Each structure stands twice: as structure tokens, then as C-alpha cells.
Amino acid sequence: MTSKKIGTLAPMETLSMTDRVENILRDYFTENKFKPGDALPNELDMAKELNVSRNVVREALSRLRMLGMIEARPRKGMIMAQPDLFTxxxxxxxxxxxxxxxxxxxxxxxxxxxxxxxxxxxxxxxxxxxxxxxxxxxxxxxxxxxxxxxxxxxxxxxxxxxxxxxxxxxxxxxxxxxxxxxxxxxxxxxxxxxxxxxxxxxxxxxxxxxxxxxxxxxxxxxxxxxxxxxxxx
Amino acid sequence: MTSKKIGTLAPMETLSMTDRVENILRDYFTENKFKPGDALPNELDMAKELNVSRNVVREALSRLRMLGMIEARPRKGMIMAQPDLFTxxxxxxxxxxxxxxxxxxxxxxxxxxxxxxxxxxxxxxxxxxxxxxxxxxxxxxxxxxxxxxxxxxxxxxxxxxxxxxxxxxxxxxxxxxxxxxxxxxxxxxxxxxxxxxxxxxxxxxxxxxxxxxxxxxxxxxxxxxxxxxxxxx
DNA sequence: ATTTATACATTTGTCCTACAAATAAAATTA
DNA sequence: TAATTTTATTTGTAGGACAAATGTATAAAT
The missing domain is CATH 1.20.120 (Four Helix Bundle (Hemerythrin (Met), subunit A))
Structure with a gap:
């Protein structure tokens, strides 16, 4: 199968760290069957685990927060939430x-x-x-x-x-x-x-x-x- | 109209700076009829204009980027994009x-x-x-x-x-x-x-x-x- | 021993500085 | 004028700092 076809050549858009962390987090939630109310690890642990800066983790989390997927209670930690389909x-x-x-x-x-x-x-x-x-x-x-x-x-x-x-x-x-x-x-x-x-x-x-x-x-x-x-x- | 009713009391969810900047930016795009291809101000200018840190601006922009609303070309600037409805x-x-x-x-x-x-x-x-x-x-x-x-x-x-x-x-x-x-x-x-x-x-x-x-x-x-x-x- | 008061640890939100990378524009040189 | 070098710009990423407030552990007082 040494075909020359290497995809459409267009979608070689190199994802940013934030994009990748966002995907990783969503996959992580899905694979571990996270349900509303479940507690998330804190930001620093995630950053260390993923070998990225806290900024990158926060940008990814900010996206998920916007979608209503997660909820952050300052000083208490983050939990899974029930997102609205259309937000x-x-x-x-x-x-x-x-x-x-x-x-x-x-x-x-x-x-x-x-x-x-x-x-x-x-x-x-x-x-x-x-x-x-x-x-x-x-x-x-x-x-x-x-x-x-x-x-x-x-x-x-x-x-x-x-x-x-x-x-x-x-x-x-x-x-x-x-x-x-x-x-x-x-x-x-x-x-x-x-x-x-x-x-x-x-x-x-x-x-x-x-x-x-x-x-x-x-x-x-x-x-x-x-x-x-x-x-x- | 000095009723005691002060709302449902529940929705007093204090928005974070990021939430507010996100809303401000979307309103800004709408009011100024931004169309795909139009150039956006750079992050630092936005931060100064809104009196927030660049981090906050970036978290808000990160959300809009995820939705496909804007596109960031590193070292060139950001432009408006055509978002997919369902992303x-x-x-x-x-x-x-x-x-x-x-x-x-x-x-x-x-x-x-x-x-x-x-x-x-x-x-x-x-x-x-x-x-x-x-x-x-x-x-x-x-x-x-x-x-x-x-x-x-x-x-x-x-x-x-x-x-x-x-x-x-x-x-x-x-x-x-x-x-x-x-x-x-x-x-x-x-x-x-x-x-x-x-x-x-x-x-x-x-x-x-x-x-x-x-x-x-x-x-x-x-x-x-x-x-x-x-x-x- | 029980209650009260204090100190501490935790965690998100926000701010700041710094720098790499790469491109476009400007300046310089041939 | 053409080619080359330098500079400025701007996003992406890293890392440090601290406020605020909450829950917990510790110390103090009765």
C-alpha cells in the first residue's frame, strides 16, 4: 500500500497546543464516562500531566466552560456539567x-x-x-x-x-x-x-x-x- | 415601582472577565457588521482597550476560534471566518x-x-x-x-x-x-x-x-x- | 472535653513578563 | 534597479505572582 495518496493535502493544518489539549480533554471525559457532577483534576495537575503551560490548559478549559460542558467553582475546583445542545x-x-x-x-x-x-x-x-x-x-x-x-x-x-x-x-x-x-x-x-x-x-x-x-x-x-x-x- | 422583586435571585451569576470579554467581542462584531475576511485588532490592543490582561482576551478569543468564528494566522493577525453552524x-x-x-x-x-x-x-x-x-x-x-x-x-x-x-x-x-x-x-x-x-x-x-x-x-x-x-x- | 478562634492549604481568576518563530516591511548594499 | 539584510510585528507558549475565599486543620479558651 505505498500509494502516493497522502490525504487531501489541505487538512495538514497543524493544531495548536490549545486545540490538542481541548481534544484530549473531551476524549478523556468520554472514555472515562464522566457524568455531570463528577470532579475534574485541577489546572496545574493537568498542565503538568500534559506537559503544557497552565495558560494552554486554561484556554482549552475556557472553551469547554463556554459550551457548558464543565463548571468552575472558584476555590473549589471544576466539575462536569450538563451542557445545553445549542449554546x-x-x-x-x-x-x-x-x-x-x-x-x-x-x-x-x-x-x-x-x-x-x-x-x-x-x-x-x-x-x-x-x-x-x-x-x-x-x-x-x-x-x-x-x-x-x-x-x-x-x-x-x-x-x-x-x-x-x-x-x-x-x-x-x-x-x-x-x-x-x-x-x-x-x-x-x-x-x-x-x-x-x-x-x-x-x-x-x-x-x-x-x-x-x-x-x-x-x-x-x-x-x-x-x-x-x-x-x- | 418599588417592588421587592429583585429577579429570580438565582441568575445573579457573576460573569468572569473572560465571559464578559467574549460577549463584548461578539457584540462588537455584530454591531460593526464584521464579515468573513475582515481583520481584527491585535490582542494587546484589545486588552488595553478593555482594561484586561492579554490572558483574558486570549481565553475569549480562544472560544471564538473554537467555534470557527475567527481565525488566527500566527504572526499575521486574526481575521473573521465563516463558522460552521454545528461545530x-x-x-x-x-x-x-x-x-x-x-x-x-x-x-x-x-x-x-x-x-x-x-x-x-x-x-x-x-x-x-x-x-x-x-x-x-x-x-x-x-x-x-x-x-x-x-x-x-x-x-x-x-x-x-x-x-x-x-x-x-x-x-x-x-x-x-x-x-x-x-x-x-x-x-x-x-x-x-x-x-x-x-x-x-x-x-x-x-x-x-x-x-x-x-x-x-x-x-x-x-x-x-x-x-x-x-x-x- | 467541647466549643471557639486562629492559621493554613487549596484552587480558580487575573495580571505580568518574556521569548520563539516567522512573516512582511523597511533599510541597506551591490 | 535589484538583491540582500535588518527590523518590526504578532501569535503561541511558558512561567511566575498574588488575591480571594473556602474548607480544613490546628490552637486556644472555657
């Missing part, structure tokens, strides 16, 4: 930094999710939820053009009704991106006024009295303008 | 650290996404994709019990066929969690053998010759055992 993602969600392609793909993610929640909504909806949802759609004057507040409240409530906190948090984080891409849509494309648009109120009725299928079809028509063109409409 | 998330995806509740919710996320991709699959499927997918299902001996490799390959290919790189990457990251939760399912619950399960091959046929609705219904039955119980099945 890291939240910090890079900046439309000016993210590429346009990423932004568009995130927007598509929304379409996918809102088409997929139907079963969960019907499985977990409560009368209380429906009442709250009705209040949201009732606050709306113009039945066609929803206000931004109402738009956010309505769709947000749907995510909340899935009973999946992670899912809801994901949506809340992505919301600014949705809005950003939506604004671009509004500016660039001349909107094709659909003949009989499905309003939030229609969706509410589907959710209250209809079936998962009816609701999903309604949602699809509600979001129709954003979908890619399909042969079999 | 931070990837590092905390550790079943031993994440809570069981999070794990279950992530698993539900998968169900939601796979129910929602139908329209995208039909809008973007190519003959090449279908050929590749057919090869995957053809490799399978037992039509009912899919091997783990085939399972991963089939569902992974579906995500890939949406043409949404972000979506596909998300799924790849979450895969170990899916697998982890799935294993728990297998151990705890005695599986209810569905009378006529929908196989991957069935799904392939729906995707090739059917409609988005047919495919989605098939997918729902394929994943039925994992769904929450719905009144209107």
Missing part, C-alpha cells in the same frame, strides 16, 4: 457571518420541521393549548396579512405544543435567521398572490377539529411560496 | 453528559424531520439518487430486519437527497444519539411487531413512483413504533 450554535448565529447558502438552508430546515410536526401536535395538543392558539389568531385584524408579532407567536406556539423543549429552543434560536431570509424573499421576489391562501385561523381550525393530514396539507399551502417546485404538486 | 454542538454531543430527556427529544427531532422531508425529496430527487438508493436497499438480505449499516446508509441517503448540506450535516451529527436512544428502545420495550411493516424497499418505490403523500405515509408507518400515540391515527 455553541447560538453564538455563531449571525447573519453577517454565516454564508447566504447556510442561511437559505436554515430556512429550508424550518419548512421541513413545520411539515413534520403534525403528528406530534395531534398527539400532544391540549384544550389549553388550543385556547391559547385561538387567542393568538383572534388578535389578528387582517386575516390575510399577518403581523410579524402574530406570525412569530403563532408558529412559536406550534413548536411549543409539540412538548419538545429541545425542538422549541431550536426554533427560537433559528427565528432571527428565518426572519432575515424572509425579508430577503420579500424584497427580491414579487410575491405570487395565491388565490386562496391558508391563514393561521384555518390552520387553527384544522388543528382543533381536523386530522394530522389535513393540518399538514394546510401548512404546506400556507408555506407554499417558499417551497421548491415539485413535479407532483 | 459547537458537535463537541457536546456526548450521551453520558447529555440528559436522558435531551436524548429523547433529539430522537423525536429525527421523527419530525423525516416526516417533513417528503416535499424536498420529490422536488430534488434525481435518477442518480434513485439508482444509489436502490443499490442500498438491494444489498439487504432480510427484507424486514435491516442491518445497522443498511439502516444508516438508507436514511442518510434520504437526508443527502434533500440537497440541503446543513440538513445532512445535522443528521450526521445526531446519528450517534439516534443510535443510542434506539438501543435503549430495543432493550426496554418489547417490540410490537407491526403486522405489515413498511420496508426501506417500499419507501424506495414510493419515492421512485409514488407521491410525496404516499412516501410520507409510508415513512410514518415505517417509524410507527417510535411515535407518540395519537387519537386520530
Amino acid at each position: 455553541g450554535m447560538e453564538k455563531v448565529l449571525n447573519p453577517f457571518i454565516l454564508g447566504q447558502n447556510s442561511l437559505n438552508e436554515i430556512f429550508e430546515l424550518r419548512l421541513i420541521m413545520e411539515m413534520g410536526i403534525s403528528e406530534f401536535l395531534f398527539a400532544r395538543k391540549t384544550d389549553q393549548d388550543l385556547t391559547a392558539l385561538e387567542a393568538i389568531v383572534a388578535n389578528q385584524k387582517d386575516p390575510v396579512l399577518a403581523s410579524k408579532e402574530e406570525e412569530v407567536a403563532f408558529h412559536g406556539k406550534l413548536y411549543e405544543m409539540t412538548g419538545n423543549e429541545t425542538f422549541k429552543r431550536f426554533q427560537t434560536l433559528l427565528m432571527p435567521i428565518f426572519d432575515h431570509v424572509f425579508t430577503e424573499y420579500s424584497n427580491k421576489k414579487t410575491f405570487v398572490e395565491t388565490s386562496n391562501p391558508v391563514t393561521h385561523y384555518d390552520l387553527f381550525l384544522f388543528l382543533k377539529n381536523g386530522t394530522p393530514d389535513e393540518f399538514r396539507k394546510g401548512m404546506q399551502r400556507h408555506l407554499a411560496v417558499y417551497f421548491p417546485v415539485t413535479e407532483t404538486s | 459547537g454542538m458537535e463537541k457536546v454531543l456526548n450521551p453520558f453528559i447529555l440528559g436522558q430527556n435531551s436524548l429523547n427529544e433529539i430522537f423525536e427531532l429525527r421523527l419530525i424531520m423525516e416526516m417533513g422531508i417528503s416535499e424536498f425529496l420529490f422536488a430534488r430527487k434525481t435518477d442518480q439518487d434513485l439508482t444509489a438508493l436502490e443499490a442500498i436497499v438491494a444489498n439487504q438480505k432480510d427484507p424486514v430486519l435491516a442491518s445497522k449499516e443498511e439502516e444508516v446508509a438508507f436514511h442518510g441517503k434520504l437526508y443527502e437527497m434533500t440537497g440541503n448540506e446543513t440538513f445532512k450535516r445535522f443528521q450526521t451529527l445526531l446519528m450517534p444519539i439516534f443510535d443510542h436512544v434506539f438501543t435503549e428502545y430495543s432493550n426496554k420495550k418489547t417490540f410490537v411487531e407491526t403486522s405489515n411493516p413498511v420496508t426501506h424497499y417500499d419507501l424506495f418505490l414510493f419515492l421512485k413512483n409514488g407521491t410525496p403523500d404516499e412516501f410520507r405515509k409510508g415513512m410514518q408507518r415505517h417509524l410507527a413504533v417510535y411515535f407518540p400515540v395519537t387519537e386520530t391515527s
